[in-house]
Amino acid sequence: MNYFEGLEFFLFLLIVLCGGFVLNFFGKKKEVYILAISLIFAGTIYGQSKKMVVYLVAFIIYQYLLVMLSNRLEKKWLKTLSLLSVVPLVINKIFAITSLHLMAFIGISYMSFKTIQIMIEISDGIIKEKYSFLDYLQFLLFFPTVSSGPIDRSRRFFDDIKTIMPREAYLELAGTGVYRVVLGLLYKIMFSTYVYQMLSALKNTGTLTYSVKYMYLYTLYLFFDFAGYSLMAVGTSNILGVQTPMNFNKPFLSIDIKDFWTRWHITLSTWLRDFVFSRVLMNAMKKKLFKSRLQNASFAYMVNMCVMGFWHGLSISYVIYGVYHGFLMAGFEWYQKKSKFYKKNKNKTWYKLTSWFVTMHLVFIGFFIFSGEPLKLIMSILKR
Structure with a gap:
């Protein structure tokens, strides 16, 4: 048995949630x-x-x-x-x-x-x-x-x-929790499984067409699998009377890379912002590592995202993934602060649509790196 996997877990979970519902409904300590x-x-x-x-x-x-x-x-x-x-x-x-x-x-x-x-x-x-x-x-x-x-x-x-919620507020939270658990099951069991089957059926031809298909499918699989788990975790917490924060907020609507990291794996990105980025930035400014605040912020973004990559693991793919997003975040910081073109057009519809398209494909490339598939392709080419 594992967390949120297998019939045995979910049967036990159902019993546990019924007990939690009764405690919260009657205002008992939980x-x-x-x-x-x-x-x-x-x-x-x-x-x-x-x-x-x-x-x-x-x-x-x-x-x-x-x-x-x-x-x-x-x-x-x-x-x-x-x-x-x-x-x-x-x-x-x-x-x-x-x-x-x-x-x-x-x-x-x-x-x-x-x-x-x-x-x-x-x-x-x-x-x-x-x-x-x-x-x-x-x-x-x-x-x-x-x-x-x-x-x-x-x-x-x-x-x-330690808080006993009013019954009406708890029932609303529990109802939301049930919805999230069901939606999470749909994401993880149906959508992620279907996309994974499509991913597994791809024949590695070592071509650009294969790489593009793999990139899109892997991104979808990663989202449905991880977002599905997160939804079930948050929904389960809600039924128990705990308002665990959400981890995803429509990430595929992001219009820039900063916006993406406020929507994807939100609790990780906010943790890194609060305990890595802000502290590295303050320390860099205090010690005057670089001449301007913009340079210090760019350095802090690089450190922040590299920590994110290492947190996932020490494989080359994860490390490159962290460095890649460090450059994206630092580059966008410079672009926001220095570009007159950005300041002039950032609120225009055409610009937002273009920015969304570019951002999403930068994100997809990042997940392609994260998957480790590019290294496999490089190794296969070298073997040839």
Whole structure:
């Protein structure tokens, strides 16, 4: 069994959601119930591999100790603690490309970012209360979002978990949740499966025509698969009375690359904006790494998107994908600030349509890189 996969999971999920609905409908506290269910899911899914259980338990204890230290140590220790927090993730990514698979367990990327968020906000004085071990466990193992997000924020999450919603407001949220779960199932089971079958049926001819077809189909598959999972995760959270943030907002209507990253994998891009981009930019301006704010911002975009690429993995395709989007974001920043043509035409309909078309194809090329298919094509050409 795995999260949001297989008949066994969904049958158990149905029972769990019925229990959650009853608790919320009658205005009862839900945090103990949700923690218990999350632990049952984790025990069942992670328990399929002894190594995975050992890695998970070691990771949770290690990270919680770092959170406790961030409560006690001065702010100057934040960088050290953050680096220590990301060590298990780095080990995971390094050994993911080998047969050893050290620190390999479901959700390590998302759990790492959740932990770093807590430590940074404690250091910034935004989080003033001390989280107990059970609180931390609740946040980390909240079962709808363990495997593939969305990446929630701890303060928002605990507000929801500990709040008893008025019945009318809850029923509206639960209704929305049911709709999202059904739509997510449609995306993931029907649409993504259909597109994947078309993708699998493509014959690798090594031509431009094949590459273009693969690029479009892979983008559609990636969207329906990931957006479908995210919708089910958010919908499940809603039925439990938790308003987990949405991860997608009509990304194929984006009119520029910045607009795209406010619509695609929203919780990841906002996490990176808040905890990587803004801090790199402030640090670069403080140390006067470059002469102008625009140059500092371009540097911050490059770092931000490279971190995004490495977060996905250390394969060449992911690294190039991050660098590619770094150049796109930095380039568009320059274009926005320096181009008179942009300032003169940005609100005109023809310009928006042209910008949309160009943006979408830049995004499609990015996903083509992400898929790893270009490297396969290059290798096949070299072999010939």
